[in-house]
Amino acid sequence: MTGWARRLAAVAPPPVFAVAGVDARHAVQDLHLLPGLRLVDAPRQASVLLLAGRLTDQLLDAAVAAHDAMPTPRGVVSWQPDGGGPPRGPFTGAELVGDADPVEVIVALHRSLHLGVRASTPTIQPDVDPAPWRGEGPYGQGGSGMTGGVPYGRPMATREDDRDGLSLDALPVPVGPLFTAFPPGMSARVTFKGDLVHRFELGPSPYDDVRREPDVFLRALTEPVAVAALEVARARALLRWTAWALRVQGLDAQAQRVLALARAATPGDEARVRRVRRWVTHPLVTGRQLRAIGRVDTDALAGLAVGPVGRAAGLIDDLRAEDPAYRELGFTPITGQAGDVAARWQQRLSEAEQALDLATRAGSLRTGGVGAIESPRGRLTADSTPTTRLWSLLPELVTGVEWGDAVATLASLDLDLDELPAPIASRDVA
Amino acid sequence: MTGPSLPPVAAVTLVGALLVAGVYLVAVLDRAMGAAVAGQRDSVRGLLLTPVRRAAALLVTSPSGTERPDAPGWVIAPALLAGLAAVALATVPLGPNLMVADPATGFVLFSAAIAFVMIAVFLHGWSPNAVWPMHGAYRYGAQALSFQIPFLLAMLATALPAESLQISEIVRAQQDLWNVVRQPLGLPLYLVVGVAVSFWGPLNLPDAADLAGGTTAEAAGVTGLVWQLARAAMLVAVAAMGAAGFLGGWWGPWRPGAGWMLAKTLLLLVVLVASRHLFARVRIERFVVVCWAGLIPLALLNIFISAAWLL
Numbered sequence: 001m002t003g004w005a006r007r008l009a010a011v012a013p014p015p016v017f018a019v020a021g022v023d024a025r026h027a028v029q030d031l032h033l034l035p036g037l038r039l040v041d042a043p044r045q046a047s048v049l050l051l052a053g054r055l056t057d058q059l060l061d062a063a064v065a066a067h068d069a070m071p072t073p074r075g076v077v078s079w080q081p082d083g084g085g086p087p088r089g090p091f092t093g094a095e096l097v098g099d100a101d102p103v104e105v106i107v108a109l110h111r112s113l114h115l116g117v118r119a120s121t122p123t124i125q126p127d128v129d130p131a132p133w134r135g136e137g138p139y140g141q142g143g144s145g146m147t148g149g150v151p152y153g154r155p156m157a158t159r160e161d162d163r164d165g166l167s168l169d170a171l172p173v174p175v176g177p178l179f180t181a182f183p184p185g186m187s188a189r190v191t192f193k194g195d196l197v198h199r200f201e202l203g204p205s206p207y208d209d210v211r212r213e214p215d216v217f218l219r220a221l222t223e224p225v226a227v228a229a230l231e232v233a234r235a236r237a238l239l240r241w242t243a244w245a246l247r248v249q250g251l252d253a254q255a256q257r258v259l260a261l262a263r264a265a266t267p268g269d270e271a272r273v274r275r276v277r278r279w280v281t282h283p284l285v286t287g288r289q290l291r292a293i294g295r296v297d298t299d300a301l302a303g304l305a306v307g308p309v310g311r312a313a314g315l316i317d318d319l320r321a322e323d324p325a326y327r328e329l330g331f332t333p334i335t336g337q338a339g340d341v342a343a344r345w346q347q348r349l350s351e352a353e354q355a356l357d358l359a360t361r362a363g364s365l366r367t368g369g370v371g372a373i374e375s376p377r378g379r380l381t382a383d384s385t386p387t388t389r390l391w392s393l394l395p396e397l398v399t400g401v402e403w404g405d406a407v408a409t410l411a412s413l414d415l416d417l418d419e420l421p422a423p424i425a426s427r428d429v430a
Numbered sequence: 431m432t433g434p435s436l437p438p439v440a441a442v443t444l445v446g447a448l449l450v451a452g453v454y455l456v457a458v459l460d461r462a463m464g465a466a467v468a469g470q471r472d473s474v475r476g477l478l479l480t481p482v483r484r485a486a487a488l489l490v491t492s493p494s495g496t497e498r499p500d501a502p503g504w505v506i507a508p509a510l511l512a513g514l515a516a517v518a519l520a521t522v523p524l525g526p527n528l529m530v531a532d533p534a535t536g537f538v539l540f541s542a543a544i545a546f547v548m549i550a551v552f553l554h555g556w557s558p559n560a561v562w563p564m565h566g567a568y569r570y571g572a573q574a575l576s577f578q579i580p581f582l583l584a585m586l587a588t589a590l591p592a593e594s595l596q597i598s599e600i601v602r603a604q605q606d607l608w609n610v611v612r613q614p615l616g617l618p619l620y621l622v623v624g625v626a627v628s629f630w631g632p633l634n635l636p637d638a639a640d641l642a643g644g645t646t647a648e649a650a651g652v653t654g655l656v657w658q659l660a661r662a663a664m665l666v667a668v669a670a671m672g673a674a675g676f677l678g679g680w681w682g683p684w685r686p687g688a689g690w691m692l693a694k695t696l697l698l699l700v701v702l703v704a705s706r707h708l709f710a711r712v713r714i715e716r717f718v719v720v721c722w723a724g725l726i727p728l729a730l731l732n733i734f735i736s737a738a739w740l741l
Contacts, residue, residue, distance in 0.1 A: 008486035015487070035470060042562075042642045044494055044650045047487070071492045071650035114490060173561050181640045195569065195714065249710040250632070250639050256468035286710040293713070403565070404713055407640040 006114050013038045014110035017046035017070065017178075019063040022207040022418045024053025025184050027081040029244065030263065032256055036103050041180045043069040047113060048106050049076045051087055051094065058206040059185075060089050062178045064124050067091075073113035073120040077106050082213065090124045160191075160198070168193045177206045181248050181407045183415040195402045200395045205417040217375040220368030221382055227325050227367050228267065231359035235273065236262050237376040238308075238352040241414050242280065245345065248411045249286060254279075267360035270353050277349035281342070290342035294409030296397060298339060304389045307378030309413055312347035313339030319374035325367040329358055341412040348414070351376075377414055385419035441530040445520050449512075452519075452666030453659050455696070457481035459703045467707040488655035494648050500557040507554035508656035514550060515663035518543040522670040523598045525680045525688040536597035537589055540671060541582055544627055547664065548574035551629065551636055554657060555645035566644025569714055570629060570636035576721035577626040583729030584619040587736045588675040597671075601679030608678040612739055615732040617676040619725060624668035624702060626717070628661060631706030635714050669698040 015038045020028040028050070031037055040046050043066040051063055067076065067090075076094035078087035079102040087094045097105050112118040131150065150156070157169040176187030187203035216225055216233045239262035246255035258276055265273065281287050301310045310317050311333060318333040320326040334350050336343040367373075371381055378386030390413055398406035436444060458477055465472040521536040521543075523529040533539060548570060555567020589595050591612060592603035600609075610617045626633040637644040649657055673679060673694035680687025 002490065005486045005489050008483050009490045012483035012487040013480065033470075035472065035476070041639055042647045044648050045643065045646075045654075047491065071494060073491070114487070171561070179642060181642070192565070195565070195572075246710075248639060250634065251707065251710055253464040253467035253707045256470065260469060284709060289710045289713055289716070402713070402715055404635075404638070404640050404711070405715075 010114040021053025227362040235355040305379035312343040387419035456662040493651035504557035511550040511660035518667035537595040558648040562647040566636035580725035632709040
């Protein structure tokens, strides 16, 4: 019976929990398109831990915790899609893929684990409490009464006044940096009161000492680039975000369809993007679920130049409107009104469609090289990025809302933690 | 009064076989629809074998070990959910002479099984002693408290034409006119709430991606497998009762009646499974509001319409 089950298990699609370095996020997202693998949201559901790209110490620590949470049999694969060095720290014995396709190695590892050819990787961390029992207070756990404190280093729910004067249990929970419903790399200390976010304290970015390879938008800061190339890259980035956000909303199959389009979108694909926009933003599909949540005050956004987020709230703020090359194309910024999560989805897909139209008509027009460019997230300069300008708004935006709405709101802002400068990235607000 | 029932061994065998076949069908339908929506091609072999392979992988995976879990509760919760699905399915007659259990209070028994789903889900979230499962458990508490009344009211309307709480009588009363025509609001209400009962697709709030899997975030191995099977089994039971309560059960232009019953169950199963790939996750607050302020009044209206039809 067991042998029969093991042989069947060996040929199942391997459930993979991926830890992506900053240079490997897109490569990991693309793995969703491969039918031979199954990317999962929690390490408990995985048999293979995939370490992709360059991992900082913070990501490495999170990977160790994820590894030890995985059930046996389990194994580790290290993949460097853009080259890079061998796996570090406790993962030096991991299966190494290099920059080749990791699927074959993952499938082979999963198979050999289930057939008993390879041994499961041992637990890395000792199974001990992170801190001793404090031995303080009337019940010894260090809190007040029977609540609060951090016995064994784990925070217990404590009583705090709510905004309406009720005293409810508040539970602080560390979330991220591998929480798949957060923007990649984001971590926060979230204090829950039931399903409500009572307090939201942003944690440090795990990408503080690595930077990805410059894309076309970064190059456009210093040198002229073709408008067509810029707009195709914009459309692809906006569609890639849509695919990720669809997955956060539980629509994995639709996410795969949009991701496939994001990888292949070229000038002339406007009609396909239009069909995707109409379908995805339909009230019955996502529109009604995302309406009237995550609304950002227009005053708070004024002057931030945060691209689709600002334009979805009615702000006409787009560097392209002042660019001679775009004026020649008759470019007019698309704007929305509602400024909520649904408006941001609509805005990005509309802009993706518009970008492909511009690329189709751009010919040999060039732009850039003036130190500022309109990126898919907003105005990008050498010393200021859209994510940096949005960062300080986040805690207030998600405080007092239900957790599902907070997740949808954070997703809708298209945050890229790689854009954070070192002082913010390394700041531990908590 | 109790209708003709099968001998105990045959009854248990039939319910077990129906659940196994139904759960497998849910897995295959889910994979086929997912591939269709994603625009990917899947071979027939992959379609038919992958669910079995995935189940085997869970079967041979070690169970989870969280810190100080409620170990008995963690084992009992999936078994309880599977048992409730079996009880709910057992009350549904397959044909005029093919009934596993047809008590005079079949409607009450089915409703009781549905009500106890909340206990199973809450226990499943409570037992791991971890944040996301607990969060999912409380979510389902809010979800279940909201859908219980519209679910009962939508079902209750089907008992009016039959003047009986016996499921076979509810089916017999549809010989000339199915309830889906007599009570146009009934089936849509039932399906919406049925998705919520089975915490599937857009109403899979306790095991959602924004909770890293919610009550299943810490589940692995056999208990995780049984939980998934039990959830699919509940979907089968909900579809079967929908076929009996609204689509005329075994009635059809040709014999055998059981064939019609299975075909109608399959139709509803396709609709329920498809919802996972078509509609985004519903916000819990909106669902609660819609249930109390929308579905309950609509379900009452449905009962009034049904009663007026009888006058």
